Amino acid sequence: MSFLNLKQVSKIYGKFTAVKDFDLAVEKGEFISLLGPSGCGKTTTLQMIAGLVTPSSGSVTLDGRDITYTAPAQRQLGVVFQSYALFPHMTVAQNVSFGLEMRKVPKAERDERVKETLALVHLSALADRYPREMSGGQRQRVAIARALVINPPVLLLDEPLSNLDAQLREEMQFELRRIQRAVGITTIMVTHDQAEALSISDRIVVMEKGNITQVDMPYKLYEHPRNDFISNFVGKSNFLSAQVEADMLAIENTAIRFKPEQAVSGDKVSLFIRPEKLNLTAAGAGHVDGTVATRYFMGSQWFVTVATPAGQLSVSLPNVGTPPPAEGETVGLIWQHEDCRMLAGGAA
Numbered sequence: 376m377s378f379l380n381l382k383q384v385s386k387i388y389g390k391f392t393a394v395k396d397f398d399l400a401v402e403k404g405e406f407i408s409l410l411g412p413s414g415c416g417k418t419t420t421l422q423m424i425a426g427l428v429t430p431s432s433g434s435v436t437l438d439g440r441d442i443t444y445t446a447p448a449q450r451q452l453g454v455v456f457q458s459y460a461l462f463p464h465m466t467v468a469q470n471v472s473f474g475l476e477m478r479k480v481p482k483a484e485r486d487e488r489v490k491e492t493l494a495l496v497h498l499s500a501l502a503d504r505y506p507r508e509m510s511g512g513q514r515q516r517v518a519i520a521r522a523l524v525i526n527p528p529v530l531l532l533d534e535p536l537s538n539l540d541a542q543l544r545e546e547m548q549f550e551l552r553r554i555q556r557a558v559g560i561t562t563i564m565v566t567h568d569q570a571e572a573l574s575i576s577d578r579i580v581v582m583e584k585g586n587i588t589q590v591d592m593p594y595k596l597y598e599h600p601r602n603d604f605i606s607n608f609v610g611k612s613n614f615l616s617a618q619v620e621a622d623m624l625a626i627e628n629t630a631i632r633f634k635p636e637q638a639v640s641g642d643k644v645s646l647f648i649r650p651e652k653l654n655l656t657a658a659g660a661g662h663v664d665g666t667v668a669t670r671y672f673m674g675s676q677w678f679v680t681v682a683t684p685a686g687q688l689s690v691s692l693p694n695v696g697t698p699p700p701a702e703g704e705t706v707g708l709i710w711q712h713e714d715c716r717m718l719a720g721g722a723a
């Protein structure tokens with residue numbers, strides 16, 4: 376049996392099902408992200424693990440114990456929310472020590488644990504500061520330290536980095552992963568940021584309208600998304616819905632000089648291809664021709680959209696020092712066989 380298990384967990388509000396038959400087995404030390412658009416049920420699921428929301432049906436077990444109806448305080452889990460919720464009148468050390476005082480941990484042990492935890496989150500030098508004297512990233516580290524100091528079996532994070540600006544957010548993602556690995560703590564994080572989920576999770580649970588649509592390791596999710604929702608939500612994708620005819624694809628009376636390897640003539644297929652797997656070539660030399668519609672310079676890469684008879688396709692090109700063809704130019708688009716995939720769900 377896994378460390379944390381959710382079995383057929385549902386939450387129904389009146390006639391509205393916020394979470395439906397959620398099944399997940401989490402191993403000890405795993406970092407799991409719940410990823411999905413706003414309103415898909417991520418926070419509700421996290422709150423059912425925390426004990427802040429009672430499931431309408433199903434069960435939650437932790438380390439072999441059924442905790443479905445256990446009060447939040449008794450679960451002893453570490454919880455960090457988007458708003459850091461620090462006590463403003465307490466120093467960093469006092470904020471971190473608070474949970475230990477509540478648990479009547481003797482002062483000497485308290486001081487030792489606070490010291491260790493502040494060292495872990497790289498805040499030892501700021502122990503005597505007040506929250507108002509700190510940056511957003513530093514405050515979030517305090518919130519994490521406060522959650523970890525009680526040695527919880529599970530750390531629950533609800534959009535922990537969403538109040539931070541883009542650069543700090545990226546830095547804190549790696550910090551969060553470093554801290555999680557150092558402690559080896561089982562962690563469940565809610566996020567709607569796919570890049571964040573991809574970069575720091577062991578596994579990602581993709582949710583849509585209260586349901587789990589796919590659970591996978593980040594690179595597998597990216598390479599083998601189950602449907603078009605996932606392939607577009609996790610990274611960017613181009614879609615081709617086409618009929619296979621002899622050695623080409625027919626899309627709206629247009630022939631694309633390409634045939635997916637496993638498809639046979641007459642098949643209707645749903646294909647996707649990532650922008651970084653498309654390449655530009657001379658008109659007539661690729662699988663399909665089109666006109667460059669937009670061209671943006673992104674520093675390490677160029678992002679180009681090409682209008683083709685099969686729809687607008689996005690191309691991401693590494694920056695090799697010279698710009699790609701300009702808007703209005705006719706180009707060919709080419710890709711490798713193995714990079715143009717059928718959605719994991721199969722033929723359309």
Ligand code: ATP
Pocket residue numbers: 388391392393411412413414415416417418419420567
């Ligand atoms: P976000 O990213 O916006 O926080 P989320 O995926 O975390 O979204 P939840 O907060 O879990 O979504 O909410 C899931 C659905 O359940 C939403 O449609 C929400 O309106 C609904 N919901 C949540 N709490 C309640 C409640 N107490 N009563 C009725 N409906 C609720």
